[in-house]
Amino acid sequence: MKIKGTLILLMFAVMTVLTGCEPLMILNPKGPQAQTQADVILLSIGIMSFIVIAVFAILIYMLVKYRASNQSDDYEPPHIEGNHIVEGIIVGIPVLIVIVLSIVSVRSNYLVEATPEGYEDQDPLVVYAQSSNWKWHFSYPEEGIETVNYLYIPTDRALEFKLYSEGPITSFWVPQLGGQKYAMSDMVTTLHLAADAPGEYMGRNANFSGEGFAENTFSVNAVPPDEFDEWVDEVQDTAKPLTEDKYKELLEPGHLGQLTFSSTHLEFSPPPEGEHGGHNHGSSSEDSEEGNMDMDHENMDESHDPSE
């Protein structure tokens, strides 16, 4: 059977590449959240390979054994309704697998939606990430600075991205630090990340947003904490503040290079949260982790209270 041969070969090729020398971006995580996700992915590939192999094996067996050309002319196949034991197995095993995967899935959900493990005791660095056609504006409210199309982040510190959008729905994604989340115009979503290792990582908008979508990227520089502080000081000393007019100009659709400002737009153009918010879909803020579907954003602003 040519097709099966090809398929198995291809499967092998895929597996070699997945586990091979040059790791794929998503399987080469640089932070705890991305690590959790990579672990889930590898585990599920493992379990799923068993199923695929089982199906392939049964199929090949049946085809070899029960081909008409293998049988006498007068053979008449029997009528078989089914069998409780067989059906018990073909229901039971998938049920078990789904239960195992469900447990893994639920656990990892709570992990990626919370402050990264091991970073709970420190204050996260809060960054507001706003997309506009086809740029990213990053505001550091505590540091009082803002960048466009690039991020500086300290390593070994929890990061809390507050995402929203001026225009179409976009998706903030830094594959090596962790999976994406949407930025929308009527609410603020929260993404928890952290970087373990210094380096420069690719970030992009992953959700189609029109003509300039393909180039809607940004770079992420993860640097040791002291270097990060130096960078902040330098920006505060050297960059110009962001004026309202300048900000309006930046919002015009189009691409821009990397820009740096020594103040943020959050004061004169607040994000859609709290009394500016439209609605939310449930528990995107820490204080409502139980998934209450209420429309209350009142507490959102307090969630970074140092007393926490």
Place this chain on the structure above:
Amino acid sequence: MDFFDRFAIPHPSPVIYASMVAITLTLVAIVAGVTYTKKWGYLWREWLTTVDHKRIGMMYLISALLMLFRGGADAIMMRAQTALPENTLLDSQHYNEIFTTHGVVMIIFMAMAFIMALMNFVVPLQIGARDVAFPRLNALSFWLYFWGAMLFNISFVIGGSPDAGWTSYFPLAGNEFSQSVGTNYYMIAIQIAGLGTLITGINFIVTILKMRAPGMTLMKMPMFTWSALITNLIIVFAFPVLTVALAMGTIDRLFGGNFFTTTDGGMDMLWANLFWVWGHPEVYILILPAFGIYSEIIPTFARRNLYGYKSMVASIVLISVLSFVVWVHHFFTMGQGAMVNSIFSITTMAIAIPTGIKIFNWLFTLWKGKITITVPMLYSLGFIPIFTIGGVTGVMLGMSAADYQYHNTMFLVAHFHLVIIPGVVFAMLAGLTYWWPKMFGFMLNERIGKLSFWLISIGTCVAFFPMFISGLDGQARRMYTYSEATGFGIWNMISFVGAIMLAAGFVTIVYNIYYSTRYASRDISSDPWDARSLEWATHTPVPDYNFAITPQVNSSEAFWDSKKNGHKLFPGEYKEIHMPNNSGVPFIMSAIFFVLGFALVFSIWILAVIALLGIFACLAHRSFEQDHGYHIPVEEVKETEEKLGGARQ
């Protein structure tokens, strides 16, 4: 915008001009050809006004094949553009229009039409009925679909195509960010075709519940009919959601509504929710009939009954219920939190259980069988491994924490093509080859058919497997270009080669149809595959009235029992047969819908009002019409039966 500017092609390019010329030439050729051979009357009497489910099925089939090539051309263009990094074959806007129309055409106008084709042709025959419950409504369904498809397809030469993706997420699809009329086409053309689908849904539910041959209890229905019943139930529950969502979108775009805007209390995510509340069940509307087809073909060529009939039925019912409770998996990343994601993650993975049951039942149908490898069987067997790979990657996507990494990447594109192509396209090609002799009275060539199969199945693997890798390496979907440094180039190039193989496979199918039409033997029996279900019990070609005598059913394989166990399928005498009259109204009314749609796309209100009046006139005409159909007298039945190779009693 100036009134006339709206009609201009916003992105003129040689490709578009070439297609305009091609379309015009084809139309001229068709009109000239029909006029020259004096076939207008024939075309009108026999096809455009027909209410016969078999002919409606064939017209769906031809439309679906045409749309397959339209969508396929788009696919090749996309793959060609991304085959090399920083390619400049297409610009961004053009690429966006192409993947949007590719998605819409493939799902709404190709796959849907294909299943409608097979359902129309096969279901009434399989349940031993004369026609569907409402033959004239059936014609209306087809023509609404047809004119909806036409409206959608003129978008790329008049005014511009939609460019916000087939999911058409707002606010991107709103006026603010999509200014051309493209998205109007999307909203209105799908609305018109969708109305047709909804009507079909009702029609087939009634047909299957009310018109089964005596003895055919629900648990004796053939599997394809079962899948058709459940599919149509899903249609009736899911399509109204689409209707409402599209109406809201249309109000936003044409009348300044604020349902999905970024201001004035609009909720962009409301669209996403409504779209996927329809969209996920839609996937099962496509796949369940495919499952039904495989459940007919595998037993036929394994020469054995379907293993686990009852669990097959139970699993489709379960899948249909679950299909309505998983839609959030399309936006796990929308910030609804761990709790909601966990619930939808579990419901999503749960679908794998009934699907797995089906896969294993097919495998066990081969057990102790006597397997012959024909083209329909090849597609059914090729389906199993490829679909399994597509399916297990679906389970992987269902793990929401991991989906944060897969979402919006090529990994997803690989997954859904690897379920949809073996699931839908293979099933359609299998069904096409399998039922072809019943439809047209000759067989398709087996050798060319096998060549097509190998090209298509290997092409599918080569085209889509690399996307798993580039997806895991961070390639987002819908990017018209990428830089050399990303390293995606190699995978996209392999993918392009696969797409070419696929295209070659589809070309050989057309060649096969041409070749077999010319050379295949017309001297075939009415049951060339030695099959098991009722549609093979009637003559080929199938007479207008399907069965001269209503069959008497004793099991889900009544025809097989009549061949092997001496069951008497056609008891009784010939009787007079009541048939519905043809009608031109469905065709005319749907054409007026096309005009209405066009008027709405371009906001030509006067024309819209006139068209609406026309539609009401058609409805009124029907209310006052007296039409009791006609009767075929016993002698004529007898004569036809004898002519078709001997009366069957």
